[in-house]
Amino acid sequence: MNEYQVIVVGGGAAGMMAAGQAARGGAKVLLLEKKERLGRKIAISGKGRCNITNVENVSDFISHYPGNGRFLHGILRDFDNVALREFFASYGVETKVERGGRVFPVSDDAEKIVDALVTFLKNKGVTIKSGIAVEEVLVENGQVIGVRGNGQRYLAPRVLICTGGSSYPATGSNGDGFRFARKLGHSVITPRPALVPLKTAEDWVKELQGLALRNVEASLWIGGKKQIAEFGEMLFTHFGVSGPIILTLSRQAGDALREGKQVELRINLKPALSAEQLDLRVQRDFQKYSNKQSKNALDDLLPQSLIPVLIRLSGINPEGVVHQISREERKSLVKLLQGLPLTITDTLSIETAIVTAGGISVKEINPKTMASKCVEGLYWAGEVVDVDGITGGYNLQAAFAMGYRAGQAAGNVVS
Numbered sequence: 270m271n272e273y274q275v276i277v278v279g280g281g282a283a284g285m286m287a288a289g290q291a292a293r294g295g296a297k298v299l300l301l302e303k304k305e306r307l308g309r310k311i312a313i314s315g316k317g318r319c320n321i322t323n324v325e326n327v328s329d330f331i332s333h334y335p336g337n338g339r340f341l342h343g344i345l346r347d348f349d350n351v352a353l354r355e356f357f358a359s360y361g362v363e364t365k366v367e368r369g370g371r372v373f374p375v376s377d378d379a380e381k382i383v384d385a386l387v388t389f390l391k392n393k394g395v396t397i398k399s400g401i402a403v404e405e406v407l408v409e410n411g412q413v414i415g416v417r418g419n420g421q422r423y424l425a426p427r428v429l430i431c432t433g434g435s436s437y438p439a440t441g442s443n444g445d446g447f448r449f450a451r452k453l454g455h456s457v458i459t460p461r462p463a464l465v466p467l468k469t470a471e472d473w474v475k476e477l478q479g480l481a482l483r484n485v486e487a488s489l490w491i492g493g494k495k496q497i498a499e500f501g502e503m504l505f506t507h508f509g510v511s512g513p514i515i516l517t518l519s520r521q522a523g524d525a526l527r528e529g530k531q532v533e534l535r536i537n538l539k540p541a542l543s544a545e546q547l548d549l550r551v552q553r554d555f556q557k558y559s560n561k562q563s564k565n566a567l568d569d570l571l572p573q574s575l576i577p578v579l580i581r582l583s584g585i586n587p588e589g590v591v592h593q594i595s596r597e598e599r600k601s602l603v604k605l606l607q608g609l610p611l612t613i614t615d616t617l618s619i620e621t622a623i624v625t626a627g628g629i630s631v632k633e634i635n636p637k638t639m640a641s642k643c644v645e646g647l648y649w650a651g652e653v654v655d656v657d658g659i660t661g662g663y664n665l666q667a668a669f670a671m672g673y674r675a676g677q678a679a680g681n682v683v684s
């Protein structure tokens with residue numbers, strides 16, 4: 270007789286939710302976590318505030334997952350954003366809604382989310398062993414029998430793998446699940462960075478390092494064709510660009526670069542104005558500052574650090590006088606203000622990505638149970654699965670919902 274009926278590998282969002290749910294039905298559950306403490310990625314999520322989900326209507330929710338949203342359809346209906354907020358409220362964590370429908374704990378403290386999940390595990394009687402890195406999933410005659418970690422065997426007829434992706438490996442998720450999967454005969458869709466900053470060919474971004482822009486629109490151009498545009502906040506860095514709208518565009522940009530396509534971003538610094546309105550606005554400013562140096566003509570329109578870059582790129586002499594600026598130079602400036610071009614050369618590495626795209630093929634997972642179609646008694650949940658969402662709380666919601674379903678299914682089978 271095994272000591273445990275269910276073993277969950279990985280104490281992140283998916284694993285903790287799964288372990289607690291499996292134990293709710295009375296199953297004896299063991300949670301194995303590599304790090305000394307559970308939920309290290311949750312603790313750093315949302316800049317330490319943890320954006321757990323989004324208040325988006327559940328019928329529109331799946332459109333926010335460029336990676337296999339349809340697979341999540343029933344999973345998110347079963348454990349949606351309302352259920353998730355109620356779950357945390359029942360453990361004393363009230364939540365609030367911020368811009369873009371993002372949901373955070375009222376305390377702005379991600380550790381409160383981790384604490385609530387740990388209390389849940391303890392209440393349900395889950396045995397937690399931390400500091401144990403699972404090295405192998407044990408299978409006999411196509412049926413899972415347990416795992417091996419730190420030189421010891423842990424046996425159970427159900428094993429849930431919730432080891433996360435390959436991003437931010439210091440939190441413990443370094444791609445172990447993908448290695449297990451390949452050995453177990455699963456197909457792994459190539460893991461790659463999603464929600465990741467982008468590198469640019471243009472050196473002038475260095476001059477703007479640290480500059481954050483709000484209410485701008487970034488559009489992604491692949492092979493000279495406009496694909497998508499995102500409105501919101503972005504940031505210049507010493508290597509290129511980052512910030513919410515850039516992260517959202519990065520998945521498609523990265524995939525196109527890997528296919529050898531030419532990738533460009535165009536930043537519309539004044540998306541609320543038509544080209545004509547902006548031209549009139551620039552003409553008014555030029556009149557107002559007609560006797561000043563060109564480099565001072567845009568003080569009302571742009572953040573200081575952007576001005577010399579735009580003046581230079583539009584061919585205007587920065588030391589010249591404003592009334593000497595030609596019509597062509599002004600037109601070129603207006604064009605740049607609404608389409609500042611950036612050549613994208615690469616993404617940052619997967620280690621620095623917020624999320625890993627790719628993972629265990631959803632074709633080999635039963636969405637009703639999260640059970641493997643390759644190995645009896647094996648389940649997958651969370652970022653290890655080939656599912657990824659945009660920023661705004663979608664990735665944690667997916668991890669919690671997949672964990673909920675896998676835990677319930679594995680717990681039901683044994684109880």
Ligand SMILES: Cc1cc2nc3c(=O)[nH]c(=O)nc-3n(C[C@H](O)[C@H](O)[C@H](O)COP(=O)(O)OP(=O)(O)OC[C@H]3O[C@@H](n4cnc5c(N)ncnc54)[C@H](O)[C@@H]3O)c2cc1C
Pocket residue numbers: 278279280281282283284301302303304307308309310311313314315316319320321322401402403404431432433434436437440441442443445446622623624650651652653661662663664665666668
């Ligand atoms: C900086 C940052 C900020 C983020 N902010 C947000 C946000 O605000 N909102 C949002 O929705 N998403 C956010 N995300 C994404 C979100 O945190 C993840 O998608 C989510 O945590 C995935 O949950 P998971 O349980 O699948 O994996 P993880 O949370 O990565 O958990 C996996 C666990 O498995 C353990 N493990 C791995 N291998 C083994 C092994 N061999 N043996 C034992 N244990 C193992 C790891 O140590 C880890 O604890 C952020 C991500 C990052 C990196």
